[in-house]
Amino acid sequence: MKPRSSCSAGSNGALLLLCFFLCSSVARSQTTDSCTSTTSLGAVSKLIPFDTSNLTCLDAWTSQGFILRSTQYGKSGNGTWRFVLSAPDNGGYISVGFSPDGAMVGSSAVAGWTTGSGGVGVAKQFKLGSTSPGSCPPDQGSLTLVPGTTLIVAQSSRLYLAFQFTAPAQPTPYLIYAVGPSGALLSGGYLVRHRSYSSAAVNYATGVASSAGGASSTKKWHGAMAGLGWGVLMPVGIALARYFKRHDPFWFYAHVSVQGVGFVLGAAGVAAGFKLDDDDVPGADRHQALGVAVLVFGCLQVLAFLARPGKASKVRRYWNWYHHYVGRAAVACAAVNVFVGLSIAHESAARAAFYGIFLAAWVFASAVLKIRLWRTA
Numbered sequence: 001m002k003p004r005s006s007c008s009a010g011s012n013g014a015l016l017l018l019c020f021f022l023c024s025s026v027a028r029s030q031t032t033d034s035c036t037s038t039t040s041l042g043a044v045s046k047l048i049p050f051d052t053s054n055l056t057c058l059d060a061w062t063s064q065g066f067i068l069r070s071t072q073y074g075k076s077g078n079g080t081w082r083f084v085l086s087a088p089d090n091g092g093y094i095s096v097g098f099s100p101d102g103a104m105v106g107s108s109a110v111a112g113w114t115t116g117s118g119g120v121g122v123a124k125q126f127k128l129g130s131t132s133p134g135s136c137p138p139d140q141g142s143l144t145l146v147p148g149t150t151l152i153v154a155q156s157s158r159l160y161l162a163f164q165f166t167a168p169a170q171p172t173p174y175l176i177y178a179v180g181p182s183g184a185l186l187s188g189g190y191l192v193r194h195r196s197y198s199s200a201a202v203n204y205a206t207g208v209a210s211s212a213g214g215a216s217s218t219k220k221w222h223g224a225m226a227g228l229g230w231g232v233l234m235p236v237g238i239a240l241a242r243y244f245k246r247h248d249p250f251w252f253y254a255h256v257s258v259q260g261v262g263f264v265l266g267a268a269g270v271a272a273g274f275k276l277d278d279d280d281v282p283g284a285d286r287h288q289a290l291g292v293a294v295l296v297f298g299c300l301q302v303l304a305f306l307a308r309p310g311k312a313s314k315v316r317r318y319w320n321w322y323h324h325y326v327g328r329a330a331v332a333c334a335a336v337n338v339f340v341g342l343s344i345a346h347e348s349a350a351r352a353a354f355y356g357i358f359l360a361a362w363v364f365a366s367a368v369l370k371i372r373l374w375r376t377a
Contacts, residue, residue, distance in 0.1 A: 092180035108141030112152030121152035136191040226269025230334035233262030243369035290337035297330035
């Protein structure tokens with residue numbers, strides 16, 4: 001005889017349906033976590049070495065199932081912040097980083113993963129120096145973690161990363177969430193590159209977060225449009241006007257078209273920059289001031305184009321001086337501001353080097369074209 005089971009094919013229909021219902025209910029209870037019903041962590045709270053009651057809960061990263069619970073304990077402005085990050089256990093690490101400007105590079109993150117030995121896990125702070133593993137050393141960063149309270153717990157197919165740190169004020173306004181690749185956690189003791197990440201601006205007083213990735217996306221558009229418009233197209237437009245005048249009227253229409261597109265992109269980039277919440281970002285005031293200066297110079301150039309006198313006019317000479325030097329000032333400020341923006345955003349040195357190469361190529365090409373004009377004059 002074959003052994004019978006409670007859910008075997010020989011069971012009656014009612015028993016089979018009941019068995020399926022119970023199994024499905026257990027599976028759902030083991031794999032879900034939500035802020036809608038309760039902020040209590042249930043049995044997990046017994047494994048965390050600090051009080052997890054009265055935590056503010058938010059859906060941190062919906063597409064990846066991240067749930068973040070936090071609160072401040074102690075006196076306002078000089079207390080201990082408690083965090084519990086919950087996410088599905090997909091075989092890689094989970095982490096939450098604290099960033100002043102929404103960029104991953106330059107932030108401090110707490111990451112955790114399980115080793116597969118009875119749910120035992122490892123949780124550490126990492127300093128994210130760049131996107132390469134060699135620049136993400138363990139046990140470094142700006143967070144003052146409370147000793148003995150940083151750990152990760154595996155429970156019902158989810159990971160719970162818990163930690164505490166002291167802070168004289170609120171934590172940084174942006175949080176960075178990341179998921180590590182399955183089966184790859186460390187490289188020579190350093191954290192390996194994430195599989196996916198996102199960012200969100202958080203109001204700790206209300207527990208409200210912006211859409212994950214919103215601040216990062218706006219910042220990327222700001223940098224791309226302003227950099228391309230002011231930092232690339234404007235210098236190209238100047239070269240067209242200075243060195244191709246013998247190709248009349250091509251030089252004029254090319255100059256106006258390139259400068260016009262550059263102005264529109266640059267102005268749109270400045271507008272996107274005003275939407276960024278970067279009051280606490282070091283160097284942001286200088287970046288904003290240079291950006292406004294470039295925008296003013298650009299507007300003056302547009303007005304000069306609309307009010308340009310005829311070639312036979314006596315004031316045309318002075319208009320040319322004004323047009324040339326205001327344009328050069330705009331390009332000089334824009335070039336400096338590109339490097340300032342890259343530094344504030346903690347972008348890789350390769351991007352700054354790439355723009356530096358572009359400027360060097362532009363200067364070299366301008367010199368060659370200038371020499372050709374002298375020889376043909």
